Amino acid sequence: NAGVTQTPKFQVLKTGQSMTLQCAQDMNHEYMSWYRQDPGMGLRLIHYSVGAGITDQGEVPNGYNVSRSTTEDFPLRLLSAAPSQTSVYFCASSYSKGRLFFGEGSRLTVL
Amino acid sequence: AQKVTQAQTEISVVEKEDVTLDCVYETRDTTYYLFWYKQPPSGELVFLIRRNSFDEQNEISGRYSWNFQKSTSSFNFTITASQVVDSAVYFCALSEEGLREKLTFGTGTRLTIIP
Numbered sequence: 218n219a220g221v222t223q224t225p226k227f228q229v230l231k232t233g234q235s236m237t238l239q240c241a242q243d244m245n246h247e248y249m250s251w252y253r254q255d256p257g258m259g260l261r262l263i264h265y266s267v268g269a270g271i272t273d274q275g276e277v278p279n280g281y282n283v284s285r286s287t288t289e290d291f292p293l294r295l296l297s298a299a300p301s302q303t304s305v306y307f308c309a310s311s312y313s314k315g316r317l318f319f320g321e322g323s324r325l326t327v328l
Numbered sequence: 329a330q331k332v333t334q335a336q337t338e339i340s341v342v343e344k345e346d347v348t349l350d351c352v353y354e355t356r357d358t359t360y361y362l363f364w365y366k367q368p369p370s371g372e373l374v375f376l377i378r379r380n381s382f383d384e385q386n387e388i389s390g391r392y393s394w395n396f397q398k399s400t401s402s403f404n405f406t407i408t409a410s411q412v413v414d415s416a417v418y419f420c421a422l423s424e425e426g427l428r429e430k431l432t433f434g435t436g437t438r439l440t441i442i443p
Contacts (some may be wrong), residue, residue: 258435318388322372
């Protein structure tokens with residue numbers, strides 16, 4: 218049972234570089250989302266999607282881009298990395314009633 | 329706008345003691361959902377419980393219990409006879425009926441159980 222798979226688990230970038238965090242789920246969940254976790258700030262919603270072709274912004278969307286071309290995949294793109302984007306990123310999916318299934322997280326460091 | 333407050337940043341208790349983690353929420357909706365998640369040192373996020381706003385019954389699951397009180401907008405979590413394996417960061421979260429999956433999280437409480 219793969220569940221929600223995030224890659225890579227660790228990444229170091231230089232300021233200004235771009236990259237994509239991959240997220241895939243095999244549970245046929247309609248809802249997917251990305252959160253970032255920073256010390257003392259809990260988890261904050263970046264972007265979410267309620268189905269293929271539909272995305273919307275969360276609380277902290279600036280500097281990130283998403284797309285949802287299939288039910289399974291929900292990649293998160295950093296357009297021009299900044300040190301403020303150093304964080305742990307979690308992808309999650311859900312089938313209903315709010316219970317989220319999380320990936321293992323991706324730790325990103327921007328130098 | 330919805331908001332979740334976990335005022336306790338860190339708590340340490342000696343093993344076998346009981347401990348309560350506080351969660352206070354704000355929402356304008358009459359229908360909403362409350363959650364607790366656990367994040368052990370390994371880093372994954374583990375779902376513990378979901379409650380909807382119409383169900384104020386307290387829930388018990390083994391050593392874990394939850395006290396939901398709409399009158400005080402609180403959803404507190406108690407661990408009885410704590411164990412070292414309970415050491416983790418615990419997050420309370422809230423979502424509203426319009427989009428149940430869009431969770432707003434509190435800042436978390438780091439619980440350390442001292443052997």
